[in-house]
Amino acid sequence: MDRRGTKTSSIFLFFLNGKMKSVSVIAMIIFALAVAVEVAAAIPPSPKYEVYRGDVFVNGTLAPDGTRVSVKVGALDEVEDSTENGTYWIAIKSSQASQGDMVTLKIYDAVVETAKIDKNDYISQNYINLYLEDYLVNESAQPDALPETTTESRILVNWAFYSGYDSTGVKCYELLRRYEDEKTFSSLVKTNNTRYFDILNATGEYCYRLVTYDFVGNSKNSTQDVCTTFVSNKTFTLNGFVKYENGTGVSNANVTLEKYFNPVNSTTTTEKGYYELAASWKRYNLTAAKGDVLVWGREGKGGAKYISFLNSSAVVNLDANKTVNLTLVVKGDLDGDCAVGIADVRVVARMLVGSVSEDLKADFNGNGCVDLGDAAKLLGFVKGGVSKL
Ligand SMILES: [Ca+2]
Numbered sequence: 001m002d003r004r005g006t007k008t009s010s011i012f013l014f015f016l017n018g019k020m021k022s023v024s025v026i027a028m029i030i031f032a033l034a035v036a037v038e039v040a041a042a043i044p045p046s047p048k049y050e051v052y053r054g055d056v057f058v059n060g061t062l063a064p065d066g067t068r069v070s071v072k073v074g075a076l077d078e079v080e081d082s083t084e085n086g087t088y089w090i091a092i093k094s095s096q097a098s099q100g101d102m103v104t105l106k107i108y109d110a111v112v113e114t115a116k117i118d119k120n121d122y123i124s125q126n127y128i129n130l131y132l133e134d135y136l137v138n139e140s141a142q143p144d145a146l147p148e149t150t151t152e153s154r155i156l157v158n159w160a161f162y163s164g165y166d167s168t169g170v171k172c173y174e175l176l177r178r179y180e181d182e183k184t185f186s187s188l189v190k191t192n193n194t195r196y197f198d199i200l201n202a203t204g205e206y207c208y209r210l211v212t213y214d215f216v217g218n219s220k221n222s223t224q225d226v227c228t229t230f231v232s233n234k235t236f237t238l239n240g241f242v243k244y245e246n247g248t249g250v251s252n253a254n255v256t257l258e259k260y261f262n263p264v265n266s267t268t269t270t271e272k273g274y275y276e277l278a279a280s281w282k283r284y285n286l287t288a289a290k291g292d293v294l295v296w297g298r299e300g301k302g303g304a305k306y307i308s309f310l311n312s313s314a315v316v317n318l319d320a321n322k323t324v325n326l327t328l329v330v331k332g333d334l335d336g337d338c339a340v341g342i343a344d345v346r347v348v349a350r351m352l353v354g355s356v357s358e359d360l361k362a363d364f365n366g367n368g369c370v371d372l373g374d375a376a377k378l379l380g381f382v383k384g385g386v387s388k389l
């Protein structure tokens with residue numbers, strides 16, 4: 001007889017021997033049972049624990065902090081832990097488990113060990129090191145096909161999530177996009193969602209690629225990119241000024257809008273450096289350039305001296321009427337005073353000794369670095385003898 005049974009019986013005997021003999025037997029039994037239930041609740045059930053602990057290794061090295069480990073005993077709820085210093089510790093109250101129940105140990109969603117429950121001990125320590133080898137994502141998610149063309153400046157990219165994609169589970173997705181002539185895809189979003197609304201801010205082709213990541217950090221690209229072309233017949237105006245570094249307008253500069261390195265539209269600046277162009281809703285390269293200007297001597301004759309200019313360019317997303325100013329740099333002017341003089345030669349000298357960081361604007365001989373030849377050429381230009389940089 002256990003302790004609970006002994007106590008219940010003694011209460012019962014008290015009533016039988018005391019002054020309550022006249023009370024009906026049924027009422028007495030109900031009262032006794034109520035007391036018995038209360039007493040039973042006050043005595044905790046025997047605590048029995050199965051403790052699982054050990055080191056966790058992922059791909060041959062101790063798992064990083066936060067690696068998810070779980071233990072599931074029979075039909076009981078799974079209990080989780082996050083690794084710290086490469087170890088896990090999980091205690092399962094095994095009172096409701098039965099001897100021989102299956103124990104499943106997982107790293108993320110991957111089953112890495114199994115065991116059987118042993119209820120003989122009050123606290124049973126189970127030292128089990130866990131090892132996971134996972135070097136790839138078993139299957140990649142695939143975005144749904146997109147319409148060939150769209151006139152909306154917003155597109156929904158959808159994909160499906162399938163549980164059981166990967167042995168360790170899918171942690172997140174990354175959607176990448178490539179617009180028109182871009183050489184590579186760039187990241188739009190990392191998400192647990194399975195859809196993304198993308199804003200298309202220029203007409204043209206957009207291609208999407210989905211990357212699936214598992215919990216270990218492996219990734220896999222979607223097998224096929226999906227593409228759509230945003231079409232619109234809207235046109236916009238682009239205007240602005242081309243200026244020298246000192247803020248003076250550059251007259252007679254050529255301003256060109258290019259797409260795929262082909263000119264789409266071009267104009268020349270006014271006396272004050274103003275330009276204006278119109279083009280369809282796209283993304284362009286905008287370039288300002290100016291031909292050599294004779295500053296000394298007679299054109300085409302020996303001894304003549306010309307100032308040249310470095311092209312200036314910008315990427316312009318023409319999704320509205322826009323103003324873009326460009327700055328034209330005088331070739332050889334390294335201190336920004338819009339003139340080429342001995343002060344600029346000193347700047348090149350400082351680049352040579354390393355007290356000023358190298359700027360390829362000073363690579364006048366075009367060999368890809370700033371060297372003594374550049375200093376000599378610039379000095380020749382300033383002192384005479386070199387007619388053009
Ligand atoms: Ca995997």
Ligand SMILES: [Ca+2]
Binds near residue numbers: 334335336340344
């Ligand atoms: Ca200068």
Ligand SMILES: [Ca+2]
Binds near residue numbers: 364366368369371
């Ligand atoms: Ca050089």
